[in-house]
Amino acid sequence: MNDSPLLSCDARQLGRSLRLWRSLRRLKQGAVAAEMGVSQTTVSRWESGGAAPSLDEQQALRRLMAARLDSAADFELGRLVERAPVPVHLICDLSHRLLAMSRARERHCRLPRAELLGRALWCYATPEIVAQEARLDALGWYEPAPGAVEFDTGAATDQDMPILRSRMRWVRFQLSDGSFVRLVETLPDLPPVT
Template sequence: MGRSLLRFRRLNGIKQAHVAELLCVSQGSISRWEGGTHAPDEHHREKIATLIAAHANNNGDMAMKRLISTSTLAVHLVCDATHILLAASPARAAVFAGGVDRYLGTSLWRYASPEIAEAEARLADDGWFERPFKALTFRTGDNLSHDVPVRSSTVRCETIPLADGRVGRVTTTLAQHA
């Protein structure tokens, strides 16, 4: 969460002192969270998530949402920091139990496979949160979920700056595996 906060601040030109004021903490707390020496408590994680969450609801992001929503590939767009679903292609939406509208605006993190969780844990070490336009291709296994199934496949995750200064993550299934 700290690395996501750091990237959000840098992309939006916001000082630590201002974020500290918004979150009712000291500037030192922000520095420690961003540096990874301390982690925010649950209350502050929720406040940070609200602050940095991408929404892609403005005109600047409509073209991207339309491209994803009409793609023939299995692809979806989430907030890079919170994993909140912003858009999904018909191929991706087809596997969502109850339809894609049930999941729009909610975090997909609880459906992550162990391999997705492992890849996410390595992102900070790989410089993922230092700047936009990062990409990662990896192989994942099944998540055993009936609601939002993840099947054994090769996926590619790519960051993309959104119009509001936040960062989205486009995830595309490149190949299904048996």
């Protein structure tokens, strides 16, 4: 499976996310341009959808805007996820890096949570997860108040972070620093196929 988070949203969505992230941090386009080594006009064109960042620039933007559980409220969110009685984990919506995981989800993993934290999980995606990711823009995922997304996925159990045949629920929300996270819940197993 492709381990690149580049499939998480197209360049147009990345520009829209950049504009919101920058405004919440009260950063000017020039500050982002200096950080990225491009002109302010280039940043403006990315944000307006008039130009797309190169693949390397997209990766750099994702690193710049990566979600972190730095504030007290965001840290508490991570603790709530860890204490959840159901299989759930929290990832950065741009990079798919694991930020927090419940013990119920960790029980299915071959590696302990400590070894998975900070790791991009895209490489564990099933074909159904990849297909759902490609539909997110059409589902309004990048709009201000997106609804939860639920879908069925097949199993991929021969990996460090197995995916069980199940129904998944994704919920996207914003952290205090303006970055976006995705809460991923594994719902009860589907009945056997007959």
